Amino acid sequence: MRNPTSLAINRSADIVEGAPVTATVDLAAIRHNARILQERAGEAELMAVIKADAYGHGARPVARAAHEAGVRHYGVARLPEGIHLREDGHTGRILVLGAPSPEQLPRYADHDLDLTVSSADVAAAVLRRASPTAPLRVHVKVDTGMGRLGLPPDDVPAILARLSDAPGVRLAGLWTHFATADASGSAFAQTQLDRFRAVVEAVDVDVEHVHAANTGALLTVGEPAYDFGASLVRSGIALYGLAATPELSARLDLRPAMRLTARVTQLKTVPAGTPISYGARWQAPRRTRIATLGAGYGDGYPRRGSGRASVRIGGASCPVVGTICMDMCMIDLGPPDQAPATRVERGDEAVLFGPAGPTAHEVAQWSDTIPYEIFCGVSPRVPRRYTDRADDASVQARPVQPAASDA
Known part of the structure; x- marks a missing residue:
């Protein structure tokens, strides 16, 4: 036996x-991709989208690598993600892309985070809660066809005007998001861009940043998607070395x-x-x-x-x-x-x-x-x-x- x-x-x-x-993440590749994207964006500033733990790569090390490459704007999906970056010592601008809950608004001020005004209700909550002692930086989102978050284009000028007049509210951005920009020559992406431009032209208040381009638009629509004054280009997947398709990926020297x-x-x-x-x-x-x-x-x-x-x-x-x-x-x-x-x-x-x-x-x-x-x-x-x-x-x-x- x-x-x-x-x-x-x-x-x-x-x-x-x-x-x-084991997942091995090359931080040199992150820095390389950030520099390549910034070069393509020209005068627009790159926003590194590091939501969902930097697409699984690790938000904190990725944010540090992006900072080393010159990135000063970050995008996250949820409030705790932004707070974690602040607690890690990041001093750049951090925009929470998702819709905020009104009861969370004081935390945006506490942690110096930019928030998305995605509806009339959120705008009203900002007007109630903002004050010179607890200012709120807002990016007003326009729904030009994504059908997810955002204000109807016709409602934007009036809401922007009210926010502009409110003490403690700073208009940090006006933005939209493309639904089909990953497809080269998309007629709907052009329709969305035309709708957004009409909103921008109708606004008569000062807004710090105007931004529409994501990775797909950067590679397919090109400069018309980010030739606004003081524009941003929001890039997520390309920061990690890919675009939505192999064909789009091949348009940049991504790693x-x-x-x-x-x-x-x-x-x-x-x-x-x-x-x-x-x-x-x-x-x-x-x-x-x-x-x-x-x-x-x-x-x-x-x-x-x-x-x-x-x-x-x-x-x-x-x-x-x-x-x-x-x-x-x-x-x-x-x-x-x-x-x-x-x-x-x-x-x-x-x-x-x-x-x-x-x-x-x-x-x-x-x-x-x-x-x-x-x-x-x-x-x-x-x-x-x-x-x-x-x-x-x-x-x-x-x-x-x-x-x-x-x-």
């Missing part, structure tokens, strides 16, 4: 030291900043016909070397990629086989006596996505989604490791902070 202690020792050998999955890798936690050789994973939907077509990776949909690797995705390991592209599980997925390395199977050992890393491929665009395509969701979906339990190719330095790997909530 086998010694139980020996059995336990043998099993412990299957455990890989270190994290089974993808995130690389998601998973370690091989087990290797086995299975005979032809062996089923793999939940549902037994995939069966080995031949004697096959199977690698189990320590990453699954609980880490943000999409389950919809089951049977469609591939990873890079052992110098080759290898398919994901069977159903992607919550904490693991399985890879077909091919015949056990041939490469890449002969080159892969337990503990080796497989690239789930990264600059050298597969790309986040490819993972998104396999999963019927967009790269934004792939980045944002990388779970808080996945450690982020920050590197800097500029000096080949590395920040110690550490867990990412949970995304801010509205609590």
Whole structure:
């Protein structure tokens, strides 16, 4: 009979030291992208959109890298995200893009945050609460066709006039958001721009910044989307090295900043016909070397990629086989006596996505989604490791902070 202690020792050998999955973020790429975007924006100032924990990259390190590249304007989605940046020592302008709750308005003043006036109700709340001792900086949003947040264009001049006359209110911005600017030559994007220009021309009060361009508009509409006086260009996805499509990404010298890798936690050789994973939907077509990776949909690797995705390991592209599980997925390395199977050992890393491929665009395509969701979906339990190719330095790997909530 086998010694139980020996059995336990043998099993412990299957455990890989270190994290089974890691997201590595290159801060030099963030700085590079910020500079490239600022160059394209010309006289307009770049606003780095770092909502949703900087699209999963880590808001605090990304904000610091953007600041080092000269960025002085930041966009977040929710009030706690802006507060966290202030508490981290950021002194630039921070605009909360989402609609505020009236009871939260004093906190905007307390933390020197710009807020979005997205409706007549919010404008009325600002007028009630603002005072010279607790001033509020506001960006009035115009709904030119997105249908999400914003005032009807015809209502904007009167509301701006009332805000301009109120003590303690500072008109920091007038803005809109495109719905279809990711599509080159979009007629609707031009319609939205025309509507916004009509509002700007109808306003007879001073506004600090006028801004319409997002990443898509920067790359497709071009200068007409940001040639307003003292304009801003709000860029999110491009800051992280991609645009909405590979074609748009190719229009700028962008560098993808995130690389998601998973370690091989087990290797086995299975005979032809062996089923793999939940549902037994995939069966080995031949004697096959199977690698189990320590990453699954609980880490943000999409389950919809089951049977469609591939990873890079052992110098080759290898398919994901069977159903992607919550904490693991399985890879077909091919015949056990041939490469890449002969080159892969337990503990080796497989690239789930990264600059050298597969790309986040490819993972998104396999999963019927967009790269934004792939980045944002990388779970808080996945450690982020920050590197800097500029000096080949590395920040110690550490867990990412949970995304801010509205609590």
